[in-house]
Amino acid sequence: MAIEIKVGMNLGKLKTLNELTLENAYLDFPEHFYHRVDPSGLKNAHLISFNPDVGKILDLDPCSISPSDLARFFGGGDVLQDSKPLAMKYGGHQFGQYNPDLGDGRGLLLGEVLNNKGERWDLHLKGAGKTAYSRFGDGRAVLRSSIREYLVSAAMQGLDIPTTQALCLVGSEEYTMREGMEPCAKVLRVTQCHIRFGHFEHFYHTHQHDSLKILADYCLERYFPKHKKQFPKHCAAAYLAMFKTIQDRSIAMVAKWQAYGFVHGVMNTDNMSILGETFDYGPYVFMDQYRPDFISNHTDYEGRYSFKRQPDIMLWNLSCLAQALLPLIERDELVAVLDEYRDLYVKAYTQQMRLRLGLVSEQENDAALIDQLTQLATEQRIDLNRFLRDLCNFQPENDVTLHQCLSHFSHPVAATSWLVAYTQRTEQEEAGFRTRQQQMLSVNPCYLLRSYMLEEAIREANDGDYRLVNTLQSVVRNPFEAKDEYTRYAAQPPEWAGGISLSCSS
Numbered sequence: 001m002a003i004e005i006k007v008g009m010n011l012g013k014l015k016t017l018n019e020l021t022l023e024n025a026y027l028d029f030p031e032h033f034y035h036r037v038d039p040s041g042l043k044n045a046h047l048i049s050f051n052p053d054v055g056k057i058l059d060l061d062p063c064s065i066s067p068s069d070l071a072r073f074f075g076g077g078d079v080l081q082d083s084k085p086l087a088m089k090y091g092g093h094q095f096g097q098y099n100p101d102l103g104d105g106r107g108l109l110l111g112e113v114l115n116n117k118g119e120r121w122d123l124h125l126k127g128a129g130k131t132a133y134s135r136f137g138d139g140r141a142v143l144r145s146s147i148r149e150y151l152v153s154a155a156m157q158g159l160d161i162p163t164t165q166a167l168c169l170v171g172s173e174e175y176t177m178r179e180g181m182e183p184c185a186k187v188l189r190v191t192q193c194h195i196r197f198g199h200f201e202h203f204y205h206t207h208q209h210d211s212l213k214i215l216a217d218y219c220l221e222r223y224f225p226k227h228k229k230q231f232p233k234h235c236a237a238a239y240l241a242m243f244k245t246i247q248d249r250s251i252a253m254v255a256k257w258q259a260y261g262f263v264h265g266v267m268n269t270d271n272m273s274i275l276g277e278t279f280d281y282g283p284y285v286f287m288d289q290y291r292p293d294f295i296s297n298h299t300d301y302e303g304r305y306s307f308k309r310q311p312d313i314m315l316w317n318l319s320c321l322a323q324a325l326l327p328l329i330e331r332d333e334l335v336a337v338l339d340e341y342r343d344l345y346v347k348a349y350t351q352q353m354r355l356r357l358g359l360v361s362e363q364e365n366d367a368a369l370i371d372q373l374t375q376l377a378t379e380q381r382i383d384l385n386r387f388l389r390d391l392c393n394f395q396p397e398n399d400v401t402l403h404q405c406l407s408h409f410s411h412p413v414a415a416t417s418w419l420v421a422y423t424q425r426t427e428q429e430e431a432g433f434r435t436r437q438q439q440m441l442s443v444n445p446c447y448l449l450r451s452y453m454l455e456e457a458i459r460e461a462n463d464g465d466y467r468l469v470n471t472l473q474s475v476v477r478n479p480f481e482a483k484d485e486y487t488r489y490a491a492q493p494p495e496w497a498g499g500i501s502l503s504c505s506s
């Protein structure tokens, strides 16, 4: 059968930056949805790092990528063809309190790129300068927090945890005040959606129900077309299906956070994407030692966003979104969806942990086995991620692998009992050791983006040396593949790593 190629369809054609044409559907909304403003350039903007995987998504021709063009468009004040950047208005609950005064105060939606697969990807420049929503802020992002966002985007993608991505990181010789004077930088964030729970909350709390409906219809059409088709004549049913999908995706995301020991740090509703992607990175941490009470943000005095509370907070955040949808959906129906959260979460988390343990079949006692492991990890403060990597090679009859696993524990007796129970459980699996080992190695990372690595990279970058930022990018993009040159990053973190403290200031 002949394949029909429509003239002008541009199938597979790669582009230069100058050929990227930006559209911006958000500009068609009423003006109170956004503020139109161009980015302001940074002094001596220069490229620090570029992520080729993200370039591919945008069909950028890798041979044509020029550091000076990236610096000019995503650090200097130049804008891409047809780009009409805008700051989005949103609100949101911060640490439990509603804040009406939020919006893109330092990030700009430059526009959207339609790639050769027909997908639309937003380009959002973080640190782009002041907007109508900057309040008392300077509209800037500092190098420290920009490195953190840039690298973790690649790390999460590598781990297959839903996340926004980042095309490039641009540094400058412009300084601003944070924890002392710090250099400014910009990150180009790439994702299919920049709509937050807080966008809906803004229209609900300002009683703009017509605008709320415009936003919901836009989201249905663009992000959840399946539900629009499912219920073409019944808007409320389509909105409800959309809410349920948002909940499912949020559960899938938070289940992975819990399975990999990731602490977001600032789970305010303005930092929650409706696509269920990890979004707006701040003082996040991949825990070195497994500690359910761990708080990554040192100004979170009450531990609202501690590791163990994340699943409950996600439910709380979804309730805020449900409240904002009350003008469009019956309360009882929303409550019925929220009521399903806990069971769905436990199921999703258990499944993630099953995969990490190499268990393919589902058995009733799996949750207890997982619970015993995290209990042990908590009591003995072990690095669960490093333990699980070693568990991939565990064979009970092989003393070397047994000792390797037990070496993580200060009191190995309880750990030995757990390994016995685990061995009995693996014996009920169809797959043998080799198959299980391969499967486990593909989900248990050798490398994580640990806080000490970030600290080192930031320290060097602040002195103008960006090599470590780029090395870490390579390390975390393929976290499951052990490489001789990166042995140091698979090893136990240095002693000083335990004293690292992070703040929200960025």
Ligand code: AMP
Residues within 6 Å of the ligand: 101, 102, 103, 104, 105, 106, 107, 133, 134, 135, 136, 137, 138, 139, 140, 141, 271, 280, 282, 506
């Ligand atoms: P974040 O802590 O980055 O999630 O931001 C919370 C709110 O503060 C959002 O409305 C941001 O746009 C705004 N914001 C954060 N930093 C700045 C800044 N340096 N200048 C202006 N607005 C900011």
Ligand code: MG
Residues within 6 Å of the ligand: 270, 271, 280
């Ligand atoms: Mg934010």
